[in-house]
Amino acid sequence: NAGVTQTPKFQVLKTGQSMTLQCAQDMNHNSMYWYRQDPGMGLRLIYYSASEGTTDKGEVPNGYNVSRLNKREFSLRLESAAPSQTSVYFCASSAPGLYEQYFGPGTRLTVT
Amino acid sequence: QKEVEQNSGPLSVPEGAIASLNCTYSDRGSQSFFWYRQYSGKSPELIMSIYSNGDKEDGRFTAQLNKASQYVSLLIRDSQPSDSATYLCAVGADGLTFGKGTHLIIQP
Numbered sequence: 001n002a003g004v005t006q007t008p009k010f011q012v013l014k015t016g017q018s019m020t021l022q023c024a025q026d027m028n029h030n031s032m033y034w035y036r037q038d039p040g041m042g043l044r045l046i047y048y049s050a051s052e053g054t055t056d057k058g059e060v061p062n063g064y065n066v067s068r069l070n071k072r073e074f075s076l077r078l079e080s081a082a083p084s085q086t087s088v089y090f091c092a093s094s095a096p097g098l099y100e101q102y103f104g105p106g107t108r109l110t111v112t
Numbered sequence: 113q114k115e116v117e118q119n120s121g122p123l124s125v126p127e128g129a130i131a132s133l134n135c136t137y138s139d140r141g142s143q144s145f146f147w148y149r150q151y152s153g154k155s156p157e158l159i160m161s162i163y164s165n166g167d168k169e170d171g172r173f174t175a176q177l178n179k180a181s182q183y184v185s186l187l188i189r190d191s192q193p194s195d196s197a198t199y200l201c202a203v204g205a206d207g208l209t210f211g212k213g214t215h216l217i218i219q220p
Contacts, residue, residue: 031206033207033208035210040212041212042200042210042211042212042213043156043200043202043208043210044210045207045208045209048206048207050206056206056207058207059207059209090155090156098161099144099146099161099204099205099206099208100146100158100161101146101158101202101208102158103155103156103157104155105154105155106154106155
């Protein structure tokens with residue numbers, strides 16, 4: 001049981017490049033989330049998906065898109081990366097009704 | 113704008129003592145409250161959840177909730193050096209609002 005997995009672990013992009021961060025969970029959870037964590041700012045919600053086929057914006061959605069590919073997978077796409085998107089990105093999932101979220105190991109992204 | 117406030121610390125506690133971490137939140141309608149532990153360079157790890165007023169104990173950890181005062185706390189008894197980490201308070205349901213965390217240092 002791997003829990004929540006994320007790929008890649010590290011990534012360096014140039015301004016304007018695009019990339020997709022991948023997240024998968026094997027806990028049969030309905031809800032999945034993307035957060036970013038910046039020094040001095042704490043964790044902030046980017047997007048979430050309460051169930052397969054639905055997505056909703058969080059606190060900081062600008063510059064990102066998401067896809068809930070199936071119940072297991074939830075991807076985050078940066079279409080045109082900017083230095084302000086340099087951050088650590090965490091994916092999380094939760095079981096229905098409990099709201100206890102379990103986090104993946106994170107992706108450390110640097111945009112130059 | 114929902115807010116969760118924590119003292120950033122560092123909070124320094126002698127080994128074996130009780131560490132007390134506090135958190136206040138702005139959304140009076142909040143129903144779910146969580147404490148996460150995060151070691152440097154690692155992801156947040158859920159250590160406690162609490163949903164109703166009062167105390168909830170799990171091993172050396174006790175979470176306390178007072179909805180009238182919009183206050184959540186975490187007590188760590190018999191603190192160990194391995195408890196040294198940043199503790200994040202989180203509030204909400206679909207999508208959590210996190211505090212910025214309290215850096216706890218347990219001194220041997």
